[in-house]
Amino acid sequence: MSPPYCIECGKEIEESWNACPICGKAVRGREAPQPQPVAKPQTQPPQYQTRPYQRSYSMGGKNSYGAVALVCGIIGLFCGGIIFGIVALVMGGLGLNRDENSSMATIGLVIGIIDIACFFIGWFWIFSWFSWPFPF
Numbered sequence: 001m002s003p004p005y006c007i008e009c010g011k012e013i014e015e016s017w018n019a020c021p022i023c024g025k026a027v028r029g030r031e032a033p034q035p036q037p038v039a040k041p042q043t044q045p046p047q048y049q050t051r052p053y054q055r056s057y058s059m060g061g062k063n064s065y066g067a068v069a070l071v072c073g074i075i076g077l078f079c080g081g082i083i084f085g086i087v088a089l090v091m092g093g094l095g096l097n098r099d100e101n102s103s104m105a106t107i108g109l110v111i112g113i114i115d116i117a118c119f120f121i122g123w124f125w126i127f128s129w130f131s132w133p134f135p136f
Helices: 064-079 082-098 103-130
Strands: none
Touching: 064 082, 064 103, 082 103
């Protein structure tokens, strides 16, 4: 008769032994208690809620600051007044934050800056032209 082997680790064991000396597995007689499986908690991935994008580009007349900035910038550019340039700057700045579509506010702001720059360049040119000595 061949010697018995442990069914767990394969080590040769004596017939008189009750358990394997290597792994401790019960060989005969009463069986070793089977370990109870541990129930793992079911985990679900976290659920994230996304908010819908709030900005809309409807032409509902909510671009009043940008329209005023654009009109004042164009009037100031053609008429040469610094007041219209300043109004275009202020309204363009307000329109960037408050209007639905800030493109008109941006254009009005840029035209207002150009208007103010042209005003100062024009006045510098006029005063420098009059300060030169005249030949007569």
